[in-house]
Amino acid sequence: MALDSQEIRVSPGLGARILDGGRRFLDGDVFHSFRRSPLTMFAAGVTLVLFLVALLAPWLAPYDTLNLSSINLMDARYPPIGSTFDDNGFIVEADPRFLLGTDEQGRDLLSAIMFGLRISLGVGFASVILAAVFGTLLGLVSGYVGGKIDSVIMRVADIQLTFPAILIALLIDGVSRGFMDAETHQAFKLPILVLAIAASQWVNFARTVRGSTLVEKNKEYVQAARVIGIRPALIMLRHVLPNVMGPVLVIATLTLAIAILTEATLSFLGVGVPPTEPSLGTLIRLGQGVLFSGMWWLTIFPSLVLVILVLAVNLLGDWLRDALNPRLR
Amino acid sequence: MFAFIVQRLFQAILVMLVVGIISFALFRFTGDPVNNMLGPEATIEQREALRERLGLNDSVPVQFINFIGNAAKGEFGLSYRVGKPVEELIATTLPATIELVFVSALMALLIGVPMGVYTGLKRHAALSRVFLTVSLIGISLPTFVIGILMILIFGVWLGWLPTFGRQGVVDLGVWQTGLLTLQGWSHLIMPAFTLALFQLTLIMRLVRAEMLEVQRTDYIKFAKARGLRNRAINYGHALKNTLVPVITIMGLQVGSLLAFSIITETVFAWPGMGRLFLQAIQFVDIPVMSSYLMLMAFFFVMINLTVDLLYYAVDPRLRAETLGGAAH
Numbered sequence: 001m002a003l004d005s006q007e008i009r010v011s012p013g014l015g016a017r018i019l020d021g022g023r024r025f026l027d028g029d030v031f032h033s034f035r036r037s038p039l040t041m042f043a044a045g046v047t048l049v050l051f052l053v054a055l056l057a058p059w060l061a062p063y064d065t066l067n068l069s070s071i072n073l074m075d076a077r078y079p080p081i082g083s084t085f086d087d088n089g090f091i092v093e094a095d096p097r098f099l100l101g102t103d104e105q106g107r108d109l110l111s112a113i114m115f116g117l118r119i120s121l122g123v124g125f126a127s128v129i130l131a132a133v134f135g136t137l138l139g140l141v142s143g144y145v146g147g148k149i150d151s152v153i154m155r156v157a158d159i160q161l162t163f164p165a166i167l168i169a170l171l172i173d174g175v176s177r178g179f180m181d182a183e184t185h186q187a188f189k190l191p192i193l194v195l196a197i198a199a200s201q202w203v204n205f206a207r208t209v210r211g212s213t214l215v216e217k218n219k220e221y222v223q224a225a226r227v228i229g230i231r232p233a234l235i236m237l238r239h240v241l242p243n244v245m246g247p248v249l250v251i252a253t254l255t256l257a258i259a260i261l262t263e264a265t266l267s268f269l270g271v272g273v274p275p276t277e278p279s280l281g282t283l284i285r286l287g288q289g290v291l292f293s294g295m296w297w298l299t300i301f302p303s304l305v306l307v308i309l310v311l312a313v314n315l316l317g318d319w320l321r322d323a324l325n326p327r328l329r
Numbered sequence: 330m331f332a333f334i335v336q337r338l339f340q341a342i343l344v345m346l347v348v349g350i351i352s353f354a355l356f357r358f359t360g361d362p363v364n365n366m367l368g369p370e371a372t373i374e375q376r377e378a379l380r381e382r383l384g385l386n387d388s389v390p391v392q393f394i395n396f397i398g399n400a401a402k403g404e405f406g407l408s409y410r411v412g413k414p415v416e417e418l419i420a421t422t423l424p425a426t427i428e429l430v431f432v433s434a435l436m437a438l439l440i441g442v443p444m445g446v447y448t449g450l451k452r453h454a455a456l457s458r459v460f461l462t463v464s465l466i467g468i469s470l471p472t473f474v475i476g477i478l479m480i481l482i483f484g485v486w487l488g489w490l491p492t493f494g495r496q497g498v499v500d501l502g503v504w505q506t507g508l509l510t511l512q513g514w515s516h517l518i519m520p521a522f523t524l525a526l527f528q529l530t531l532i533m534r535l536v537r538a539e540m541l542e543v544q545r546t547d548y549i550k551f552a553k554a555r556g557l558r559n560r561a562i563n564y565g566h567a568l569k570n571t572l573v574p575v576i577t578i579m580g581l582q583v584g585s586l587l588a589f590s591i592i593t594e595t596v597f598a599w600p601g602m603g604r605l606f607l608q609a610i611q612f613v614d615i616p617v618m619s620s621y622l623m624l625m626a627f628f629f630v631m632i633n634l635t636v637d638l639l640y641y642a643v644d645p646r647l648r649a650e651t652l653g654g655a656a657h
Binding site for chain 1 (some may be wrong): 343477630
């Protein structure tokens with residue numbers, strides 16, 4: 001029993017540790033610089049709201065636009081609240097049931113945007129996490145092990161950097177279509193998309209982590225760990241990794257913006273998410289098709305949400321980069 | 330110098346080889362080319378004859394060498410979708426893309442550099458703030474959204490410019506140009522500006538940063554102390570030195586202009602190579618895909634090689650560094 005109580009004193013419980021971490025965060029430099037930048041706080045607020053909307057879309061959205069039976073063709077072509085729409089000489093008034101109007105099938109645009117945001121953010125997050133995990137691991141191994149493995153990984157990274165990310169993502173999608181029949185490809189469309197975006201973004205993580213690993217590798221704690229005979233894999237994961245994670249967070253935030261844009265672009269080009277799960281990019285593509293009939297809202301509102309989302313995430317990323325960079329303080 | 334060139338050449342060849350292998354693997358191992366070309370009704374004899382004619386019975390390394398050899402001669406096979414030789418398709422779409430990219434690059438330089446110089450010299454002027462804000466928007470807006478906005482404003486609402494396609498084209502034999510007629514330009518101007526906007530903001534920010542940096546250097550202070558006119562200092566000394574990185578960046582950006590032309594061409598239904606590639610992806614038209622891929626890789630490698638060598642020729646510090654840092 002005595003041993004037990006001692007254990008508790010030495011390592012406090014999880015709850016206490018989180019509380020302590022939270023207190024330290026609120027007192028820390030990072031939070032301080034956050035409080036001093038109104039633009040960043042605004043961007044964080046916007047991002048948070050958009051995240052929550054995406055997360056709670058099934059409960060927040062007025063209509064379930066993913067369920068085709070809930071759509072009524074009689075509701076088609078309503079303009080957004082406060083405007084009228086000249087449908088071939090037939091003036092359509094806005095309907096209060098549809099805040100942002102409806103499309104040609106009678107789908108509520110506001111609900112469609114909420115579900116679209118959910119898919120855009122979901123694909124964005126999944127690809128960033130995948131790219132971060134693979135990029136960080138490859139960078140860690142490349143920097144720590146060095147030698148031939150390092151040259152191979154970095155040469156691949158160099159070659160890939162020659163090509164713009166969007167081309168790499170398009171290529172992976174194209175190759176996967178070549179190797180699978182149409183049905184399989186349709187079924188695996190979302191995972192392939194995530195993989196394609198991740199594959200076009202891992203290089204930044206790998207290069208940065210490799211750079212910091214090269215620095216950490218020669219520090220005393222790593223040498224000490226090596227001397228007492230800890231396996232290299234364990235040294236990398238338990239000792240070096242926590243010390244090179246700072247920049248990864250910054251790159252991940254900035255990459256999230258790029259990933260969201262890449263997904264939107266691919267979906268806009270018609271090679272992204274499946275049509276049954278329209279993302280913001282898909283909505284913009286559908287909107288462009290009816291632009292000439294004067295239904296401007298179907299393009300403008302999804303574009304606006306996309307731009308606001310990307311801008312807010314970018315601002316957060318920029319701020320985080322400056323806040324975590326000790327040289328700028 | 331020699332070692333540097335050899336190293337760069339080696340890397341260029343490596344890239345081309347890797348892309349060649351990917352293209353070949355795509356071409357050879359996805360689906361059955363014989364099925365794709367003859368359709369399901371063909372007899373076994375017909376199939377066997379075509380297999381022999383296409384060289385599909387040779388060993389894989391021999392096929393690879395033949396594939397690369399044909400590609401080097403400009404023969405890329407038949408498109409599955411339209412049944413024409415791929416080189417013919419590329420020949421009809423390449424001029425459209427090259428003109429689009431060329432005019433965009435020119436726009437980016439001719440608008441971006443003066444804007445950058447102005448914002449660099451007059452940091453606190455109201456117009457500088459406007460330029461910087463606009464450039465922030467330019468960077469945040471995705472290419473296709475810019476294109477759609479331009480179509481909505483200038484095509485649908487104002488009705489000033491045509492919104493899709495490429496017309497007013499003059500056939501010069503090997504090259505079909507849209508740059509000789511007013512109609513051709515009216516079709517080109519919106520896609521070109523859409524494509525240019527991102528590069529334009531990039532160049533503007535780069536020139537601005539370089540101008541601010543150069544203002545702090547000793548030789549500018551010394552030039553001021555000597556009593557040279559502002560004009561001579563700003564344009565004769567400062568601007569000249571900021572242009573070296575601009576040229577490098579612009580060279581490298583030509584590659585991304587080529588890639589982003591896929592998006593612009595889709596938005597404006599511009600009959601270029603990017604659109605051809607996108608259609609090839611959607612129809613799984615492997616020969617077109619693999620030849621586009623190789624052509625792009627070739628362009629990119631050539632651009633990078635040229636920029637590297639140019640940079641090396643222009644910047645003496647780089648030469649010193651390679652000599653001193655040979656061990657690293």
